[in-house]
Amino acid sequence: MTSTIFHGLLPLIVLGAAIVIVMLQIAWRRHAGITQGLALLALIMAMVALSPSWALGHVEATPLFVVDGLSRLISLVLLLGALVTLLLTDRWLRWQNLESGEFTLLLLLATLGTLVMVHAQHAASFILGLELLGVSVYTLIAYPQRHGTSVEGGLKYLVLSSASTGMLLFGMALIYAATGALAFVEVGKQLADADTVLTSAATVLVVAGVAFKLSLVPFHMWTPDVYEGAPTPVTGFLATASKVALIAVIIRWFAATGLGDGSVVNTALSSLAIASMVIGNVLALYQDNLKRLLAYSSIAHMGYLLIALVIFGGSSTGDLAVQAAVWYLLAYTVATLAAFAALTLVAGGGNEAPVRQDLAGLLWRRPILGLLFMVALLSLAGVPLTAGFMGKFYLVTVSVTAQAWYLLAALVFGSAVSVFYYLRLIYTLVSKDDAASTVQLEVPWLSGVAVAGLLVGILMLGVLPGGVAALLSRIL
DSSP: OHHHHHHHTHHHHHHHHHHHHHHHHHHHOOOHHHHHHHHHHHHHHHHHHTGGGTTSOSBOOSSSBOBOHHHHHHHHHHHHHHHHHHHHHHHHHHHTTOOSHHHHHHHHHHHHHHHHHHTBOBHHHHHHHHHHHHHHHHHHHTOSTTOHHHHHHHHHHHHHHHHHHHHHHHHHHHHHHHHSOOBHHHHHHHGGGSOHHHHHHHHHHHHHHHHHHTTOTTSOTHHHHHHHHSOHHHHHHHHHHHHHHHHHHHHHHHHHHOGGGSHHHHHHHHHHHHHHHHHHHHHHTTOOBHHHHHHHHHHHHHHHHHHHHHHHHHSSOHHHHHHHHHHHHHHHHHHHHHHHHHHHHHHTTTOOSOBGGGGTTHHHHSHHHHHHHHHHHHHHHTOTTSHHHHHHHHHHHHHHHTTOHHHHHHHHHHHHHHHHHHHHHHHHHHOOOSGGGGOOOOOOHHHHHHHHHHHHHHHHHHHSHHHHHHHHHHHO
16 A cells, blocks of 8 residues: 555655756756756656556545646646746756756746645645645746846745635635535535535635636636736746646545535536636737737646536536537646747847837748747647647537536637637738848757747647546546
8 A cells, every 4th residue: 555655656756856956966066057957857757757657546645635637637737837838948947048057946846736636635735735835836936136127026926825825715714614524525425415604605716716817708808917017937827837736626525525516506607717718818809918818828728628527416427528618728838838938939139029020020930839839829829630629529518418508608709719820810911011020030859849849749739639538437
């Protein structure tokens, strides 16, 4: 049993040990190449450490942590996302003339926080992972201290994230008062006999806290400002890793407690989903700054994703809804990372606020980079033969199966609106009639590896979805 627990939690152990080693290396001898190499090795070893646990099945490693198919799959996605981010930040840090040691250490700590979250089956481990992630991320956002927008973004995220975490904690305290439990499964067992006033108040607070973390309307106001102010590679990590980890926790919470079955929760989440899909896409139409545009796009995509969670919590199509949510997480993660990877390289030596015209002629200046951005945008729009199309196909399927017509209507409307601003960006990519097309871009080989991997991932999920779908049905 001890061996089983060790193998189940081995990725967290490896990453935690690597963080200590990197910290000691920075203190003993500051060298950017050594730090980057150790961090890359740590992430690769953590992914390799996942392999022994695939044969274990469902394992309750401790009262705080559980190891199952969902935690393994999402951990792999998060580690790959961190690896891509690290590959992109190597040359970016040199362009910005910033120390890489602390930045890399913070990225590893944030990744460890996400892994703790996806393995959590207790409120204590969930909050531990959430805070480890949050403290690391708002420091990463403000890392380039000479940029006023970065410091402003970090402060906004710090203050508002602390407020939302406070709401989550207060909500969980009320759940404990009503049920006498904090473990997800125990809470589910006690909910039927719990005080309805306390549980209702707790539900409101928890939903509000989660809605802030996922940038759902009307808790979304921080998102465009923070995305604009954060370093571009950090923005990609923030837009994907933090949200992917939280969605995994919500799936586990709903499965263990059945709290999503309640009509009040179902109605609240449905309202948040519809508002996010509609308002996020409409506001994106008016954006010229690319990071703000992708911020509003992210808000809309979280609304799409919430469809699967609403149906998972409120109908009998639970397994299909979980598969739809995980597939959409995969598609959203790879496409969003690809878009921010392209922006990181377009930003080059110092343009941390790229606008649409900075992309003019990119397909002709840097064909691979331009192709990456184009394919990422097509995937986010849900065009066939991309990962995003299959993600939306899954959502349409579960919506029709559950007869959630209002959610399906919002999905169709939001997707139709999004096509306009995505195609507008694609038109700019292929346009040659702009002075910006004379600007030359440097793509380091490490970043080129990340670019190629993301491009292959988007196309593989769209062109050959059968194998991934079969894998999801076996794992989840």
